[in-house]
Amino acid sequence: xxxxxxxxxxxxxxxxxxxxxxxxxxxxxxxxxPLGWGKVDDNESLRxxxxxxxxxxxxxxxxxxxxxGHSERILGRAFAVKRQGVVIATKFNAIFDEEKRxxxxxxxxxxxxxKACEDSLxxxxxxxxxxxxxxxxGYPAEQAEPVREALEELVKxxxxxxxxxxxxxxxxxxxxxxxxxxxxxxxQLNVLDDNPPVVEICEKYNLxxxxxxxxxxxxxTGKYTASTQPSSD
Numbered sequence: 001x002x003x004x005x006x007x008x009x010x011x012x013x014x015x016x017x018x019x020x021x022x023x024x025x026x027x028x029x030x031x032x033x034p035l036g037w038g039k040v041d042d043n044e045s046l047r048x049x050x051x052x053x054x055x056x057x058x059x060x061x062x063x064x065x066x067x068x069g070h071s072e073r074i075l076g077r078a079f080a081v082k083r084q085g086v087v088i089a090t091k092f093n094a095i096f097d098e099e100k101r102x103x104x105x106x107x108x109x110x111x112x113x114x115k116a117c118e119d120s121l122x123x124x125x126x127x128x129x130x131x132x133x134x135x136x137x138g139y140p141a142e143q144a145e146p147v148r149e150a151l152e153e154l155v156k157x158x159x160x161x162x163x164x165x166x167x168x169x170x171x172x173x174x175x176x177x178x179x180x181x182x183x184x185x186x187x188q189l190n191v192l193d194d195n196p197p198v199v200e201i202c203e204k205y206n207l208x209x210x211x212x213x214x215x216x217x218x219x220x221t222g223k224y225t226a227s228t229q230p231s232s233d
């Protein structure tokens with residue numbers, strides 16, 4: 001069992017620990033560069049999700065681009081009959097070819113945000129997204145207000161409950177914090193990178209600080225050395 005917390009000022013109850021779902025998306029590429037975590041067994045992914053639920057995890061974080069939609073589809077299968085009580089977070093900005101598993105670009109126009117949201121809802125097999133996050137770490141802060149307002153419109157329509165930004169920059173976080181339904185900032189946070197400025201923004205505005213990379217992608221587990229090479233690499 002894990003502790004229960006609130007998703008920032010939204011009041012939504014979530015487990016203090018969440019399951020990151022990048023890996024279950026499987027392989028995908030951008031201009032020939034691999035972005036996934038290698039091959040995956042979907043049945044194993046579904047078992048892992050169920051085990052997380054059994055242990056009290058209710059927060060699952062993914063992105064539309066993970067496996068070019070595949071991660072969202074796996075979550076949609078996992079929660080097809082048990083959506084209530086689960087908090088699903090996903091992200092938007094990437095444009096991709098789902099069949100080729102290739103990222104082809106990015107867009108955060110209001111029209112692109114709406115389409116991405118509707119596509120994610122279909123893949124996740126749900127009527128709403130609990131937390132919808134802007135997936136562009138360094139997007140200019142001075143251009144971010146229209147993105148925030150597009151998300152506010154999706155809240156009004158009931159497509160999303162809250163929104164946030166996956167960013168490590170305090171000026172970006174500050175822009176989104178002005179939005180009524182902004183609930184969280186996702187940031188790189190571990191013993192190697194503690195990022196006090198963004199944490200301070202979260203504290204100031206009562207936003208959830210979603211800890212991305214707590215184990216530095218495995219580096220802090222002690223399982224890897226400079227000579228470690230994955231068997232599938």
